[in-house]
Amino acid sequence: MNTTDQWWKKSVVYQIYPRSFHDSNGDGIGDLPGIIEKLDYLKLLGVDIIWLSPIYDSPNDDNGYDIRNYQEIMNEFGTMADFDQLLEEIHKRDMKLMMDLVVNHTSDEHEWFVQSKQSKDNPYRDYYIWREGKDGKAPNNWGSFFSGPAWEYDEATNEYYLHIFSKKQPDLNWENPKVRQEIYQMMKFWLEKGVDGFRMDVINMISKAPGLPDGEQHSGQLFGDGAPNFMNGPRIHEFLQEMNKEVLSQYPTITVGEMPGTTPEDAILYTNPERHEVNMIFTFEHMDLDSAPGGKWNLKPLYLLDLKENLAKWQTALHNKGWNSLYWNNHDQPRIVSRFGNDEEYRVESATMLAACLHFMQGTPYIYQGEEIGMTNVKFSALDEYRDIETINMYKERKSQGYSHEEIMASIYAKGRDNARTPMQWDDEEHAGFTTGTPWIKVNPRYHEVNVKSALEDKNSIFYFYQKLIALRKELDIIVEGDFQLLLQDHPQLFAYKRKWQEESLIVICNFGDKDVDMDNELLTRISDYNAILSNYPSSSIEKLRPFEAVVLTR
Numbered sequence: 001m002n003t004t005d006q007w008w009k010k011s012v013v014y015q016i017y018p019r020s021f022h023d024s025n026g027d028g029i030g031d032l033p034g035i036i037e038k039l040d041y042l043k044l045l046g047v048d049i050i051w052l053s054p055i056y057d058s059p060n061d062d063n064g065y066d067i068r069n070y071q072e073i074m075n076e077f078g079t080m081a082d083f084d085q086l087l088e089e090i091h092k093r094d095m096k097l098m099m100d101l102v103v104n105h106t107s108d109e110h111e112w113f114v115q116s117k118q119s120k121d122n123p124y125r126d127y128y129i130w131r132e133g134k135d136g137k138a139p140n141n142w143g144s145f146f147s148g149p150a151w152e153y154d155e156a157t158n159e160y161y162l163h164i165f166s167k168k169q170p171d172l173n174w175e176n177p178k179v180r181q182e183i184y185q186m187m188k189f190w191l192e193k194g195v196d197g198f199r200m201d202v203i204n205m206i207s208k209a210p211g212l213p214d215g216e217q218h219s220g221q222l223f224g225d226g227a228p229n230f231m232n233g234p235r236i237h238e239f240l241q242e243m244n245k246e247v248l249s250q251y252p253t254i255t256v257g258e259m260p261g262t263t264p265e266d267a268i269l270y271t272n273p274e275r276h277e278v279n280m281i282f283t284f285e286h287m288d289l290d291s292a293p294g295g296k297w298n299l300k301p302l303y304l305l306d307l308k309e310n311l312a313k314w315q316t317a318l319h320n321k322g323w324n325s326l327y328w329n330n331h332d333q334p335r336i337v338s339r340f341g342n343d344e345e346y347r348v349e350s351a352t353m354l355a356a357c358l359h360f361m362q363g364t365p366y367i368y369q370g371e372e373i374g375m376t377n378v379k380f381s382a383l384d385e386y387r388d389i390e391t392i393n394m395y396k397e398r399k400s401q402g403y404s405h406e407e408i409m410a411s412i413y414a415k416g417r418d419n420a421r422t423p424m425q426w427d428d429e430e431h432a433g434f435t436t437g438t439p440w441i442k443v444n445p446r447y448h449e450v451n452v453k454s455a456l457e458d459k460n461s462i463f464y465f466y467q468k469l470i471a472l473r474k475e476l477d478i479i480v481e482g483d484f485q486l487l488l489q490d491h492p493q494l495f496a497y498k499r500k501w502q503e504e505s506l507i508v509i510c511n512f513g514d515k516d517v518d519m520d521n522e523l524l525t526r527i528s529d530y531n532a533i534l535s536n537y538p539s540s541s542i543e544k545l546r547p548f549e550a551v552v553l554t555r
Helices: 032-037 039-045 080-092 111-116 177-193 236-246 264-271 304-318 347-359 389-400 405-415 452-457 462-475 477-481 521-526
Strands: 013-016 049-052 069-073 096-101 151-154 159-162 197-200 254-258 280-282 364-368 483-487 494-501 504-511 531-535 550-554
Touching: 032 039, 032 080, 039 462, 069 080, 069 177, 080 096, 096 254, 177 236, 236 264, 264 280, 264 304, 304 483, 304 494, 347 462, 347 504, 347 550, 364 462, 389 405, 452 462, 462 477, 462 531, 477 494, 477 504
Parallel strands: 013 049, 013 364, 049 096, 096 197, 197 254, 254 280
Antiparallel strands: 151 159, 483 494, 494 504, 504 550, 531 550
């Protein structure tokens, strides 16, 4: 299959978190008409595909990732007529729409689960994972990602149901062929409307190990590590191939699977076109490099050599065998400019350097709303200003374990998901132009300085740098096709790599530090006949790189 068939290889995806993007009616919650109003902005940026986080009917225990009805639109976001208009307006601008597909679990208010809870012999009982208790306790020792056990006891039927996430998100039983058929029918409903593909939420968790055995319990942990028993399970490839055969192969789709706990070897199996599973996956390895043992809330500084080694590993392993997703940010991750950059003195420089470092690699790049203007993390002083269930549950659990308020808040400021979920900053008016009402979550106070309006008025802004990156990907086949070679592997401050394809070469050099750094002499000699095609400073000299400088050269 060549690149024209695989149109998504040259594409750039923009993720919208609808609740925080743009509110058209003043209720403080972003909505579909609000997105329609901003489509010309996304067209100006140059993106090809819009990925919408869930917009389905939901009680919002986990901001829409707990779905009550897969074929209805959440009231706060609008109507199905609004959705149909949004899809039409996106296609009118030659862009595509990718929906979020959440099928590892539903809401406990979904009709299937309401039925499933009724009795052990209800026809829907087996749509979910129910088990008897063991020795007066839960069926196994797994913990939930949102704190507490992964099992909830149901008194009426004297059994427990599995929920890897919130107790309001019971896991579907993919072993049941009826469940799979229901899901395939629902996917067809959206594809028949003209949707162009799916981002599949935690899709590698749909196959669980037979018998659901206990997980290893590490020291200091309240629960066993169930992940090896529910990530990349024994039937996962069978399920994905069936989904492809029954649904995806019949439409010209883009598919990306969110798959925690995957290696490059796993990714090759999932994304090799000859296996007919998904086009690409989201991996998490590079997002765990600033976590100490014990999980994401235990902080440690990023060591650049780890990041270089990890990204190079994925680039080389998947070349000609699979396909990478390239991302720094999404609705589950803190803002990259605050995380791996410098969001104060060098906010513009570090945001553009990080963008260049990622966008010249092989894979499909994802931009998360606000990333293109350099939005930063937020520090709310009180816990009640946060909305994310994961953050709030973690706070309570750690408080009970003896952590201080200050220690917990430091983790939230660094890693909390609400860093990514504060409203999009459109201008410097009240509430950043997001809403005329009271926003569902507070706006980042830096909106006076960081906003779309000021970015569009400044020809040297982060926005226009992203616009250039997107245009270069369309123009230079080497970005899509070339192989990858890490340069200066042991340099503590520079991330440099070479892309090569046919007779062309491209070199990217990024300074990940806030100090000037002299260029390596040997590399300087090797690149003497290269020409700079992009820099994030007004002028650049290759001999010395300034703080967070990025230079891209070609020959």
